[in-house]
Amino acid sequence: MTLEIRRLQLATLQGVDGNEWPVHGFVVRFTGGAALVDTGVGGPEQWLTSWRVVNRSVAAALDELDMTPGDIGLVIxxxxxxxxxxxxxxxxxxxxxxxxxxxxxxxxxxPQLTGWFDFMNARFELLDGDADVLPGLRVIATPGHTVGHQSVVVDAGDGTCDVLIGDAAYQPRQYLDPLSDELPDGQASDVTAWRQSLGRIRSVEPDRVHFCHHTDIVHS
Ligand SMILES: [Zn+2]
Incomplete structure (x- = not known):
């Protein structure tokens, strides 16, 4: 199956280093459907203010791909x-x-985010570790940023492999140098688990690594 990744520009916010960071989501299109990885920013108004969020609606971002929210069959x-x-x-x-x-x-x-992710009738597919989602699309457990963080592996169908790393590394620097002691605030709630997770991601041998909070793509 051929899978295609498209990056969505969903917001900017003031990152932990004081610089402006992008917020990306990713659409993974495949024959007969599409999945969305991360949905962008929402939350109590004071959170958006303190992070200096300049927000976009995910629907507007999808519209640039000639897609609507109804075209998204599943969210990771x-x-x-x-x-x-x-x-x-x-x-x-x-x-x-x-x-x-x-x-x-x-x-x-x-609990302040209940209305944003845990709303009435939200339908969760709860995973316990690595899981295949669809042919060519899977998640690997990458705890450390948070206890239940996961990253997404896309086998494009041409023999190459992409990783949508989530916040397992905010930026290429943390991915490329996980042994550095200079971790940004919030990068790892559990540093040991976080480093092990970067090792797991490397073991997938991705051809491309995509970041939520940085526009560079790491090629290897
Ligand atoms: Zn995070």
Whole structure:
């Protein structure tokens, strides 16, 4: 099966280094459908203000691809931070593929976000570790940023492989140098697990790594 990745520019916010960071989601198109990886920013107004969010609607971003939210058959959330699941409610028709441990973490740590990811009748496909989602599309558990973080592996169908890394690395620098002691605030809630997860991602031998908060693509 041929899969095609398209990046969505969903927002900017003030990153932990004080610079402006992009917020990306990714559409994975395949024969007969499409999946969305992360839905962009949403949350209480004071969060958006303090992160200096300049937000876009995910529907507007999809429109640039001549797509509508109804074209998205399933959503994968790499994790449930407000800049990755903030517009889940736009996709009430779709199942949300989330690690079970991540849903439980977010329910405990972020009850303020209930209306954004844990709304009435939200349909979760709860995962316990690595899982195949569709032919050519799978997730691997990459805990460390959060306890239930996952990254997405796309086998494009031409023998090459892409990783949508989520926040397992904010930027290429953390991916390329995981042993650095200079981790940005919030990069790792568990540094040991975080480093092991970057090793897991490398073991996939991705040809391209795509970031949520950086526009560079790491080629290898
Ligand atoms: Zn995050």
């Amino acid at each position: 959330n790499t994790h449930l931070h407000f800049d990755h699941c903030g517009q889940n409610a736009v996709f009430k028709h779709a199942p949300f593929y989330v690690q079970r441990s991540e849903l439980s973490r977010a329910r405990t740590e972020s």
